[in-house]
Amino acid sequence: MKKKPTISNKDKKDWNLFKDQLSISTIYDKEKEYIQNDNKKIKKRKLDLHGFSLDEANQKVKDFILDSFQEGVKKILIITGKGSRSSVEQDPYRSKNMNVLLNSIPEYIKNEESLRKKIVTISKAEPQDGGEGAIYLFLKNPKKFKE
Numbered sequence: 598m599k600k601k602p603t604i605s606n607k608d609k610k611d612w613n614l615f616k617d618q619l620s621i622s623t624i625y626d627k628e629k630e631y632i633q634n635d636n637k638k639i640k641k642r643k644l645d646l647h648g649f650s651l652d653e654a655n656q657k658v659k660d661f662i663l664d665s666f667q668e669g670v671k672k673i674l675i676i677t678g679k680g681s682r683s684s685v686e687q688d689p690y691r692s693k694n695m696n697v698l699l700n701s702i703p704e705y706i707k708n709e710e711s712l713r714k715k716i717v718t719i720s721k722a723e724p725q726d727g728g729e730g731a732i733y734l735f736l737k738n739p740k741k742f743k744e
């Protein structure tokens with residue numbers, strides 16, 4: 598059986614001092630920087646799905662992502678809405694608190710292999726871009742993409 602290495606009191610003290618001085622904000626977060634890097638160099642596009650049925654929205658999203666990827670767009674904003682004006686109250690099998698497009702579009706993308714391979718990440722939109730009623734998609738570089 599291996600012996601556990603012993604840690605000296607000095608090493609423990611140094612480690613605790615290091616932890617106390619370390620701020621979480623000083624740790625480099627690559628994904629956060631990628632998401633927040635919203636300068637003029639990044640090609641962006643927006644798709645608003647208000648008024649579309651689920652099938653129509655899925656087809657629009659697929660075409661939009663594939664076109665955007667070919668054009669070298671890096672960031673897509675998809676606005677699904679919050680579902681506050683939908684007529685689900687008449688349907689006892691659907692929750693009025695659940696937005697069909699907001700919940701189904703990310704699932705559709707994740708399950709559609711031709712789209713999933715072209716996406717770096719999916720995240721919630723910032724409040725100024727629609728907040729809870731929108732999502733961001735960050736696309737891979739088509740020049741570096743291998744099928």
